Amino acid sequence: MKVFETIADWRKFREALEPGTIGFVPTMGALHAGHASLLKKSASENAWTVASIFVNPTQFNDPKDLENYPRTLEPDLALAESCGVDFVLSPSSREELYPDGYRYRVSENDFSNRLCGAHRPGHFEGMLTVVLKLLNLVAPTRAYFGEKDFQQLALIQGMAKAFFLPIEIIGCPTAREADGLAMSSRNTRLAPGERELAARFPRILSNRELSASQAAEELARSGFEVDYVEDRDGRRFGAVRLGNVRLIDNFGNFGASK
């Protein structure tokens, strides 16, 4: 496995890479079994697999969240290698990906303002911008994203279509802990009591006997601060906070909003 810390080195290498299908998994590091499932899927479907590890500052609306985001490069590289990753793009500074100082941006003016977008101003603009940069740099055949971030996945699929990117955007099922909590790099920041409570989030959110507003009430009663619970296109989306850790999740096969 080869690791690239500068964009210039990567571009030189990419230009000379022999042709073949390329699978790409962009990450912010702190890799867990959810990432591993994406990486393995990519390795099984493509000649080459590229992972990127970059904690993208422009998609953090909360500076505290950016500061506290877990950074675990050494174990990340070991996990990537064990999953069959060939190349890791791990830019050493913000300037590597933002030579323009974030002057140029990609935005979306509808779905990106709803759900998480309504609670995290600028988040999806930063996410779409960095993903477009990375997709252009890697020029993969396929790119893999988890369904835990379903809104992110839908926006990236929309961007790929709107800008005619010749890349297949593939959504993969949410990986869950034994108690049902969706795997997330932020889970490591939950205190033990919070971690136990967190398992009630997917249980309540996926309960089809409850309307969205009933689920929100039940979550609040259980001790979560609720950002939103909302049904949209047959899917229930939710975001809650425990202390300074924000959790999101979603489940399909829901009817229209009640």
Add this chain to the structure above:
Amino acid sequence: MKVFETIADWRKFREALEPGTIGFVPTMGALHAGHASLLKKSASENAWTVASIFVNPTQFNDPKDLENYPRTLEPDLALAESCGVDFVLSPSSREELYPDGYRYRVSENDFSNRLCGAHRPGHFEGMLTVVLKLLNLVAPTRAYFGEKDFQQLALIQGMAKAFFLPIEIIGCPTAREADGLAMSSRNTRLAPGERELAARFPRILSNRELSASQAAEELARSGFEVDYVEDRDGRRFGAVRLGNVRLIDNFGNFGASK
């Protein structure tokens, strides 16, 4: 020369095109000798030359200007062919290039707000968005733009760098009429008296004896409505209006603003 009216047809064709350098000249049609110089340059430097003809609605801040923009497809195709163009992409509807309904956009938050950007809200956002779509669809080796639209050229070069497009963006000298007026598709909309007066615009704008504000005064005295005259990075930029026709131009080798 082959003409494509749907994006789907073009993409199928582009995928199967044998490898070789590709030069690309995006236009809004109403082709004149300025376009011809870009097309010929591209044809001389690349295995294939692609031109696009699309009056991009999202970059018109003024609906009247969009409505009145000249559309001359038949002579445009004849001129393109005579310049050595191999393929013309001439989308038959707005929806072809905006399957997303202009939900996804590219913006720039500094230079795009100055000069023409200060007078044409949304113009550069629409321009950058359609240019990114076209660059992705054509995937050229080189793309050619006239220096008459110097701000546009600089913004496209910045976008290509920011998003790591593997495309060389080439600026080409402004083509001028015998009396010095920069060639522009909008010139055909000048009444005869206005057309005669218009030649004073480049003469006054390029006069290095005048400061920017003196040039603006002189233009106003001559009968132009002045949007701006401004020195920036050793270049003098100007935009004026005659009736409902807007003219822009720029000249290098100017000192800093006086």
